[in-house]
Amino acid sequence: MILTFTPNPSVDRTIGVPHVHRGRVHQGTSSRIDPGGKGVNVARALSLHDAKAVAVIPIGGAEGRVLAGLLEESGVEVVGVPIAQPIRGNVTVTEPDGTTTKFNEPGPVLGGDERAELLGGVTAALSRSPRWLVCCGSLPGGLDDGFYARVVDAGRRRGVPVAVDTSGAALLRAARAGADLLKPNAHELAEVHGRALTTLGDVVDAARALLETAEPPSGAPATAQPASVAPPRAVLVSLGSHGAVLVTAGRPAVRAVAEPVVPRSTVGAGDALLAGYLYTRSASSTTAADDAGGHAADDAGGHAADDAGSHDADDAGSHDVGGDHADGPNELDALVAGVAWGTAAVRLPGSRMPGPDDVAGTRVRVEIDPDLDRHIHE
Numbered sequence: 001m002i003l004t005f006t007p008n009p010s011v012d013r014t015i016g017v018p019h020v021h022r023g024r025v026h027q028g029t030s031s032r033i034d035p036g037g038k039g040v041n042v043a044r045a046l047s048l049h050d051a052k053a054v055a056v057i058p059i060g061g062a063e064g065r066v067l068a069g070l071l072e073e074s075g076v077e078v079v080g081v082p083i084a085q086p087i088r089g090n091v092t093v094t095e096p097d098g099t100t101t102k103f104n105e106p107g108p109v110l111g112g113d114e115r116a117e118l119l120g121g122v123t124a125a126l127s128r129s130p131r132w133l134v135c136c137g138s139l140p141g142g143l144d145d146g147f148y149a150r151v152v153d154a155g156r157r158r159g160v161p162v163a164v165d166t167s168g169a170a171l172l173r174a175a176r177a178g179a180d181l182l183k184p185n186a187h188e189l190a191e192v193h194g195r196a197l198t199t200l201g202d203v204v205d206a207a208r209a210l211l212e213t214a215e216p217p218s219g220a221p222a223t224a225q226p227a228s229v230a231p232p233r234a235v236l237v238s239l240g241s242h243g244a245v246l247v248t249a250g251r252p253a254v255r256a257v258a259e260p261v262v263p264r265s266t267v268g269a270g271d272a273l274l275a276g277y278l279y280t281r282s283a284s285s286t287t288a289a290d291d292a293g294g295h296a297a298d299d300a301g302g303h304a305a306d307d308a309g310s311h312d313a314d315d316a317g318s319h320d321v322g323g324d325h326a327d328g329p330n331e332l333d334a335l336v337a338g339v340a341w342g343t344a345a346v347r348l349p350g351s352r353m354p355g356p357d358d359v360a361g362t363r364v365r366v367e368i369d370p371d372l373d374r375h376i377h378e
C-alpha cells in the first residue's frame with residue numbers, strides 16, 4: 001500500500017474555451033470535474049494501475065463531500081479528517097492548443113485541533129506499514145512551513161520512506177528533515193536554490209545542494225525493526241517537455257525524456273510522474289510488512305515492465321548502469337515509468353490520471369550522465 005497525504009486538496013473543475021481573452025466572458029465548450037490535489041492525483045493514478053492507495057485528506061463543506069465521493073468511486077481508500085471550513089474548488093481553463101490557465105483557491109484555514117487531527121490521521125495510517133508515505137501540495141492556512149518536516153520525521157521513526165512534493169520553505173524544511181525523495185519542478189527547485197536554472201547542469205547542481213541540506217536524524221527510529229531497506233535519497237525534478245532528471249546521492253544524474261506529444265492539459269502531469277516512479281520502486285523493494293504478507297507489493301508487482309517497456313533500451317543499455325548504479329535497473333525503470341505516466345497525463349483532459357492503456361506505447365529515452373549544457377527552456 002502507498003499512503004498519500006494531501007493537506008490542501010480540491011475538486012478540480014476544467015473548462016475548455018476556444019481562446020482566453022482577459023476581462024471577457026467566455027462560453028465554455030467542455031467541462032469536467034476531477035478529484036484534485038497532488039497527493040490525491042498520485043493515489044488515483046496508482047489505483048488505476050491496481051495498486052492499493054490510501055489518501056489522507058481533510059474534508060470540509062460541500063466540496064469535501066464531493067471529493068470523498070469521487071475518490072471512493074475511483075477505488076482510493078479515503079481517510080477523511082473532518083474540518084469546519086470548505087476545501088478548495090480549483091479551476092483550470094484549457095485552450096485547443098493545450099494552453100492551460102489555472103486558478104487555485106487559497107483553501108481553508110485549519111484550527112489547532114484540526115491540525116492535530118490531520119497529523120494524527122497520517123500517523124495512525126503509518127501503522128499500516130505503507131511502502132511509501134507521499135506528502136504533496138501546498139499547505140492550507142493554519143499549517144506552518146515545518147508541518148511536512150514533522151510528517152517526514154513521523155515516517156522515518158516508523159521506518160517508512162517519505163516522498164515530498166511541495167514548494168518554498170516547506171520543501172526546504174522537508175529536505176532538511178531527511179525526506180527520502182523530493183519531487184520539485186524546475187521552477188520550485190530554482191526558488192529554493194535562490195538562482196535561475198538555465199541548463200540541465202544547473203538543475204543537477206541545485207538538486208544535489210537540496211540533498212545535502214539534510215540534517216542527521218535526531219534519534220534512532222522508534223520501531224525495533226525498520227520496515228524497509230532505506231532507499232537512497234534522491235531528488236526527482238520534473239522538466240515538462242524536457243522529461244525528468246533523477247539525482248541520487250553519490251550517483252551520476254539520469255534524465256529520461258519522452259517523444260513529444262500533443263498536449264491537452266498539463267495539470268497533474270507531475271503527480272502522474274511521481275506515481276509512476278513510486279509504483280515501480282515499490283514493485284521490487286522489500287518491507288517487513290510485505291514479508292509479513294498482505295501489502296501492496298503484490299498490487300504493484302509485475303506491471304512496471306510493461307508500462308516502461310517501450311523505453312529505448314539501447315540508449316539506457318549503452319551506458320554504465322552497474323557500479324555507481326548498484327540499485328540502477330529499478331531506479332531507471334522507475335524513472336522511465338514516471339516519465340511515461342507523466343507524458344500520458346499530458347495527453348488527457350483536465351486532471352484525468354492515466355491508466356495502463358493510456359501509458360502503453362509511450363516511448364521514453366534514458367540518458368545517464370546527460371548533456372549538462374543542454375538548455376531546459378525552449
Ligand SMILES: O=P(O)(O)OC[C@@]1(O)O[C@H](CO)[C@@H](O)[C@@H]1O
Nearest residue numbers: 010036037038090137138267268
Ligand atoms: O496548490 P497546490 O496544492 O500546489 O496544487 C493543487 C493543484 O493545482 O495541483 C494538482 C495538479 O498537480 C491539481 O489537482 C490541484 O488543483
